[in-house]
Amino acid sequence: MTNLNPSVYFVGAGPGDPELLTLKAYKIIREADVILYADSLVPKQILEDARQDCELIPTGNKTLEDIMKIMVDRVRNHRSVVRLHSGDLTLYSAIQEQILRLLQEEIEFHLIPGISAFQAAAAKIGTELTIPDLVQTIILTRVSGSASQVPPAEELEGLAAHQASLCLYLAARHVKKSQEKLLQFYPSSTSVAICFRIGWPDEKILIVPLEKMAEVTEKENLIRTTLYIISPALNTQKSSRSRLYHPQHSHLFRPNLLS
Template identity: 65%
Template sequence: MKSGVYFIGAGPGDPDLLTVKAYKILQQADVILYADSLVPKQIFKDVKPTAELIPTGNKTLEIIVPLMIEKVKQNLTVVRLQSGDLCLYSAIYEQMIQLAEADIPFELIPGISAYQAAAAKISAELTIPELVQTIILTRVSGSASPMPEKEELKGLASHQASLCLYLAARHVHKAQKDLLEYYSADTPVAVCYRVGWEDEKILIVPLTQMAKATEENNLIRTTMYIISPALKKLSDYEFRSKLYHPSHQHLFRPK
């Protein structure tokens, strides 16, 4: 394997949800920098005994990036292990810019996002024909990452799509209030805590109970919400996809 930096999405927590490619790279890595509060130790069970594991929860970018550059220049294979999937809230954009400026090769290996793992755990398809066909992945404004005004939660809620809300537990009362302006009070919400970890907890409650369920269970960090009419009981649906309907013809199933 070539020396360089491999950004890997570790998934939500379950080591079995690593991609095969991610698993193979981790087995060969010389240095692994990981977000220690978000990546469980089980992920490292098959790494090389000589692999250097470097937690980064207490480090800034000014330390992390030069460290990766230094290790690559020593002809070592470096993994930057992120939780979930790299395309969502992973803060790798600025890391890639600095690596490119230093002429350090890097590659991205995607991972499973928490919303995908949670939907699978509760046996949900978030796009039901004639009910909802759009998934919105978003968060609420925070001090470190304010939201663009055009992407405020209230505006996104107006679409009444399947909405996956990250990083919102500390602002759950305001989030619930904004959502209720457009979603019906009985819209199901999956409150998902540490999906894929040993202490995982998933509660499905009406939208009006979203904040209460969060507080009663002390779900402050690592909590994601899925708000969607698609979370109703399977028996409540009368919809059917046209894709496998006998009346639907296409290239591989002509009339």
């Protein structure tokens, strides 16, 4: 017995660790009639609590047309469908093209966000990527590849000029070119966290100077599922305090009674 409506549920599975699923995502996965999942990006442990009679469909060998046909067919046959994506739905998940087709078919859908790899990686490293008086901006980006092109206004050089905490997705195959562009703006000693398959059993995190980013990536043979975090926040010993909890800072819930 399921409480889910016959519709499509786009679910962010997080970076790989089943315990990083949101409670809402877990409940929906547990109740779904059908689950389509990106088998190369979503570990099978995420599916362990799916119903025994749930139809599990890997999509690694399927086209968009194949996937949409299955989803539309199952919903029209009064079944609840989960489209399970890695990470968070708002980043490089290619859900927009699926949403447009569902709208054309007048199929109801819901979006359930997940934890992104950059959040899980920062937590594993034990750092905050926005430190007062040092860096207050996080940029999430990628480099152009065979499957997708970055708009000219968002090329890496322009973004690196901000010297913010820069999270670089889908770049391992272009690491030399990326390093060259980053070195134009970040000091060569800037720390880079090379984060391979965050949340998976074979997870690996290496923190190296920016000038070693490409060398270490190639030495470790990291060509897929690698995230780079380039940030002054990774190698700072600066003691900096937020004003929010400072005793001299008053606000609505903590008025300054001495003033």
